Amino acid sequence: MEKNMKILLMLLSLLLGKGAFAQTIEILVLGSDHENKPGAEDYAMVTQKLAQFKPDMVLGEYLSPADYEALEPGTWAYQGMKKSKDYVARTYKTIPKNLDKKIKDAERALNKSPYDHKRRIDLAAWYVMQSDRANADYQIYLIEHEMKKHFKAAEMTYYTERFGTSDSLKKVRLYRPLSEYTNIYFPLLATLKRPKIYPMDCQKYDRPWSVAWAKTDSAYKELTRKAKADSNSAEAKTYRAIITASNFTADDKKRMTKSPYYNMAHPRYAELIDVWNFYGGSAFYGWAGFPDQHVKDMYKQWTLRNEGMCENVRRQAKAIGARRVVVAVGAGHRGIMEKILARDPNVKIVSYMDLK
Numbered sequence: 001m002e003k004n005m006k007i008l009l010m011l012l013s014l015l016l017g018k019g020a021f022a023q024t025i026e027i028l029v030l031g032s033d034h035e036n037k038p039g040a041e042d043y044a045m046v047t048q049k050l051a052q053f054k055p056d057m058v059l060g061e062y063l064s065p066a067d068y069e070a071l072e073p074g075t076w077a078y079q080g081m082k083k084s085k086d087y088v089a090r091t092y093k094t095i096p097k098n099l100d101k102k103i104k105d106a107e108r109a110l111n112k113s114p115y116d117h118k119r120r121i122d123l124a125a126w127y128v129m130q131s132d133r134a135n136a137d138y139q140i141y142l143i144e145h146e147m148k149k150h151f152k153a154a155e156m157t158y159y160t161e162r163f164g165t166s167d168s169l170k171k172v173r174l175y176r177p178l179s180e181y182t183n184i185y186f187p188l189l190a191t192l193k194r195p196k197i198y199p200m201d202c203q204k205y206d207r208p209w210s211v212a213w214a215k216t217d218s219a220y221k222e223l224t225r226k227a228k229a230d231s232n233s234a235e236a237k238t239y240r241a242i243i244t245a246s247n248f249t250a251d252d253k254k255r256m257t258k259s260p261y262y263n264m265a266h267p268r269y270a271e272l273i274d275v276w277n278f279y280g281g282s283a284f285y286g287w288a289g290f291p292d293q294h295v296k297d298m299y300k301q302w303t304l305r306n307e308g309m310c311e312n313v314r315r316q317a318k319a320i321g322a323r324r325v326v327v328a329v330g331a332g333h334r335g336i337m338e339k340i341l342a343r344d345p346n347v348k349i350v351s352y353m354d355l356k
Contacts, residue, residue: 031331202308234288270335
């Protein structure tokens, strides 16, 4: 009996070592438009579908505070964060030294008393100063769309003195009416009563990506010049083929629905956006005038970025024991992120197309 028990325990240990009892995480990566014009999509319908999926957490294409702090001065994301910090510093004058404690205390207090408007206004400012762009944006959204209508006169004065008008917030990009977050993901979080959004972007490879992109763009312009100079040249054949590959086919048009977000979730869209983003893509390696090496360099940096984003998703989801996760990301990332995430045997990819 004792021998059998030892064998059973040994087998159990082996199974656990292989992750047999690891929790499966359902991950829905939703390719999103960064500019969402009124009427272009039924955004409330998209939010409703995502809410019915019942995610435990929502992650967005934002950098973590630590990653923002590590950015090189002069980069686009660094300058954007600096602009917001300078804006808040001008109106708040002094920022608490124990910022982390202040933020945690405010988060706990707002969980109990969500209409403590002054505390929420301060929390938004503290998130900015902590380089937490994601949650600063979310708090501003809640104020602009949910809380402002409940403000008393003194609270409105306090808010205006520190953050100005909606137009002021737009100028420093703390409020973006056309973003996917304002139209879909922040309403989703508010519907689910989730207190925060999790950042998952990775910008470690931005500089080499920019170099590779610039070289590819320059080479493609040269290809285009030669193609237009001689319509019978080999470069002209390459150029025409790329243009054809960039267009929607008759089947594509038949397949399209009235919902752009549904269309962006289709596997075919991932193929098309790859052609658009990579000047034709890998299918044109070896064609006359096509900048193979520069495009390969682009793919290398692109893959590294998406791998970094996927690692951020997995790490944070596992840390809180999430079972269902929504990842908000630009449409070009969806296809490659799904492939990377699917390598994890404990991840199940869920398509937006399958939501009812």
